[in-house]
Amino acid sequence: MHYYLTRPQRDGVDADEWKPESDTKAKANIEEWYRAGRLLFPRETLVSIRDQLRKPPSKGDLVYVKALDELTYEYVVQTGEMKMPLGFFGAPQIYYTSFDSLKRNTEHSLSRAYFPVGLAHLLLPADEQPDPQNVQDINAGVDAFNTAMREWEAGDAWREIKTTLLSLKLRVQINKIIGMASGPFAATSKFKHTEWERSRRRSAVQNAFIVSLKNALQESHLGGDNVQCYAQDPAYDAADLAVLQQSGVEVVEDPDGFLHLDNASLLFSCSPNICVKEIVADMARPPIIIWTDPDSPRVIEMIRAEYDKLAWPEDDGDNFTTMAIYVKKNARAP
DSSP, X not given: OOEEEOOOBBTTBOGGGTSOSOHHHHHHXXXXXXXXXXXXXXXXXXXXXXXXXXXXXXXXXXXXXXOTTSOEEEEEOOTTOEETTTEEEEEEEEEEOOHHHHHHHTTTOGGGTTOSEEEEEEEEOTTOOOXXXXXXXXXXXHHHHHHHHHHHHTSHHHHHHHHHHHTOOBSSOEEEEEEESOOOOSOOGGGOSHHHHHHHHHHHHHHHHHHHHHHHHHTSSSEEEEEEEEEEOTTOOHHXXXXXXXXXXXXXXXXXXXXXXXXXXXXEESSOSSOHHHHHHHHOOOSEEEESOOOSHHHHHHHHHHEEEEOOOOOTTOOSOSOEEEEEGGGBOO
């Protein structure tokens, strides 16, 4: 998926008239605001953009975004415009930029220096046709998904993870699981090449993992009788959506996966291509988080101060990167 990053305006004025005076000044401001605790990804900002995009906006409409400098800017919707020779613009999407990337990007684009949350348009080839929802693809996807889950659950890694989780005593019951950016996996036409097969299988196991978690929680004291299961990834296609739906997983649009997070949820995310950890650190404190080690100052401090780290077992199937289970300290019962 390829995106075109849209330039923001302020009161209808192009960025060249108001952008920061230098990348040095922009970096200093970003660093100062961040160290002072200013949020990069406030919940209210994501809610505001979501509500504007769900209308949905038409070409020429404006979408308003509050930036890190606490001013409000507007993005012009360009859906349907041609961007030759690349193709045409699809609907606008939320685009996230991490703390480190914000500082790096000032050297290339001062107009977007203060936008950890902005807008981008999906670039679609001029001759692209939507993939039909092929029944054979869906059936094959269900079979592959169920096979991946059976093989995963039969392995030592899942047994160790399940034992670790079920040994926990928490003050709250987990009533929802959110899987973020686990990737497309159904064996549709775009995944029939050999080079995609390993990636597709890893994604199948990662998506099946959230179903395994749901079943384990519902069968134990950790979850209620009806644990909700959500998945968010804009790369899912029609076959992925159908397979997940049949498996009891509700696929949600960005940013609803983040907005579902609360003090009774479990979050799983493995090698996402967006800054999931930084978004979560600004928005929620789930009792259980399963992801890779923290990699930004705010996330590192959140984990150090508020979470216990539990071991992740060796995975002979190479289905995950190096992961860890984090449990919120004050969610644990004595």
